[in-house]
Amino acid sequence: MAIPAETFFLSGEQETTLQQQIQQIVSEAILSGRCLAGEKMPSTRHLAEHLGVARITVTNAYTELVASEYLTSRGRSGFFVAETAPQRPILAITERRSSAQIDWARKISQKVSDALPIVRPANWRDYKFPFIYGQSDARLFDHRNWRACALKAVGRKDFDTLATDHYERDDPMLLEFILRQILPRRGITARPEEILITMGAQNALWMTAQLLLTQRRKAVMENPCYPGLRHILRQSRCTLDLVDVDQDGLPPERIPQDADVVYTTPSHHCPSNATMPLARRRALLDRAERDDFIIVEDDYEFEMSFLKSPSPALKSLDRSGSVVYMGSFSKSIFPGLRLGFIVAPEPFISEARALRSMVLRHPPSHMQRTTAYFLSLGHFDAQITRMARSYRARRALMEQSLRQHGLTPAAPETFGGSSFWMKAPDLVDTSKLAMDLRQHSVLIEPGEAFFAAGDESRSYYRLAYSSIASARIEEGVALIARVMEDHLGAPLPDRE
């Protein structure tokens, strides 16, 4: 590939000649690794035109650079970066850069990287037994039809939709499908003005915190909970109260009276998968009305209720408009899609739309339209059915293997989902266990990340089966049990 002339600029320094300046910028480009050995240099004519200098000046500079072995001349083919060109070690570049005088620790007013939850290694797909949560399984994904929908969405007919930044509104086709097909399955009726497309559930949660919380307000969070939410709420600097969940999820009677916003996962609590019974849902809504707080309902993974019919969303029972509901396609399509939605009263949605517009304008139109086609052509429903069938089989295998090897879930569940919330013997530190298991190519999620604090959290862990092949489950579970026994220094009590 030829190096474009446009990548060279004169420094404009008065002390050096034009020819010297050209020699300097070319050698600098080679030393910095920007121009690689063997690449073709711009022709003398092109470079002279671009820099606005006489061609002979460039020719003289190139000749000098050949003499100093930065370039080679191949006759009529032109000039190339020499294979023997001098190289500056990467370190030197770093050094030059790090001599910057800016004190960034002082310049940065909002330090976000503190306590950023890290759940899995970037190369998790290289692990043989990835019991990790929330990633898509290429074996279950309807790749062919997704591809067909992507192609359709990039067609000429849809060009305006694709190209324009219509931040005032979302893709009407996607909205229509969510309103008419997705929300009714959760028992929710909504108007187009009551829904906003987001960059996944994470983005939706973040927006609620921005719009509803301040330093003087109080948020209530389930304990344990989704680590991404804790990160958001800590950054918002609001007062934060934790309420321990029980086997029915969040107990409404334990919510403090001065709560402003209550975050909850009633359909299946994250990470324990507990489902909140109807009576408790009504009690929660009554509390919200009486004590005037807003409920944020994260209805993630609602599609995966294959063990029994899903309970309708809390939002479907909401008469006073106190529930801000959110769903996501991350689990049912794939997380790299970054699409979710918020359903809430119009005054909230219009502010959320303004916030979204300021922060990022809108989720890319192409992703919205591709998803709209995938949903409306029926591929989504087929995909969910296929996933549910596969998860059901994997879950049965998991249950059998867990029992066989003496590993015990923390609580009974009835929902389905894609993971088990597990409890190890008290003496086991699952964070250490997880690190050791990596040596055996096993990935598990230690409980620590889900809890606010406290040592008792360290014996919990999550085992997901959404990314692991059925054929690997038994061997993986056996490895977990074996390494756990090493940690305990004793056999697991419940091993069959």
Next chain:
Amino acid sequence: MAIPAETFFLSGEQETTLQQQIQQIVSEAILSGRCLAGEKMPSTRHLAEHLGVARITVTNAYTELVASEYLTSRGRSGFFVAETAPQRPILAITERRSSAQIDWARKISQKVSDALPIVRPANWRDYKFPFIYGQSDARLFDHRNWRACALKAVGRKDFDTLATDHYERDDPMLLEFILRQILPRRGITARPEEILITMGAQNALWMTAQLLLTQRRKAVMENPCYPGLRHILRQSRCTLDLVDVDQDGLPPERIPQDADVVYTTPSHHCPSNATMPLARRRALLDRAERDDFIIVEDDYEFEMSFLKSPSPALKSLDRSGSVVYMGSFSKSIFPGLRLGFIVAPEPFISEARALRSMVLRHPPSHMQRTTAYFLSLGHFDAQITRMARSYRARRALMEQSLRQHGLTPAAPETFGGSSFWMKAPDLVDTSKLAMDLRQHSVLIEPGEAFFAAGDESRSYYRLAYSSIASARIEEGVALIARVMEDHLGAPLPDRE
């Protein structure tokens, strides 16, 4: 299309029988417009299974609903929503909803919708003479190759890239191209750790405000400036100082000494298109170093410098690391893509990455990979060349028409770009002019939105030629001149 059984839920109320509950949820679904006339109801067997009731209960409920004309029975084909089914007017639904007791004005802690800049009508493509800025022109876009790249990016080979939410890093292929091909054209050398992909320039600007500003810090903005930036800085609640630009852009000597962050568009000022000369750039960088402020350089539309070779970015002269640089593909590909990038010292980038991860995780992988292919296969360069050629021709036509009809640019320019910054006679209010021009199917951008305040701003306006066909330019300009003369009550002085 059949209505899925999964969209019905029992209310669980004790006072009514199961059959009554079923009648109620079905009639409610029809009244609310969720189930439409002619649609097929779930079979009695399916609905009974889903609700966990006896089939006869559903059959009895359906029979009652037929009697009350909500449903019709078509023998073996099953039950359908009756064409004569009662309908509740939309208003009633709205009423029920708006009876909510929540006082959202009080609940919402951060009101973002105030002063949200509105630049163009949503249906701008329906206007015959759209002199509006920043939207893509379908006639110039290489749709065929973009489509091929989108298809390639959704291939099986790239599935992991597409599906995973790898928020730790950006698409390595896209990064590589930006580092090796885009940045060098701006004179910038950077390492992968010094760059972050963003959801367009808007998202990049927003992140700098989040990370660098607080209520106790001072931001400096050019006047006039990009309205989206003013919205962001006002929301950040920092102290805000405006510095009037002159024909060379931002004058460094007028920057207050206590500035913390200075926002600037040196390559061509927005909206006047002034280019900052080299000497002034050096003076600006010297000031930044002496007074310890950060410069945010918005290098939007740098590809469109077709009148002369572009000047290298301010960032390329930055020795102390005080410049946070941002670019975007919105103008050169299309704005609905929502992709841009920040180049800055590593400590800043790592915080920006953490912030992005918290707010939205990452720009969708598919958009990143499609763009990477479009760039690396050479389509991007071809596209820019084609756009520049077309813009050059349109610009010449514009200049000729403007001269002919007595409309005058506010300042001479040398860069290129895609718009003219115009000055009407002092008596003309361009906001009113713009509203009147809509009647003639002409869209212009009044100056008001670009200025902080002051009545003198009202005689400025922007005319962009990136979305208007060459053949329409002369007629559109003539219309602007005619309506302007109506406003003035006199002929324009400079008309040829």
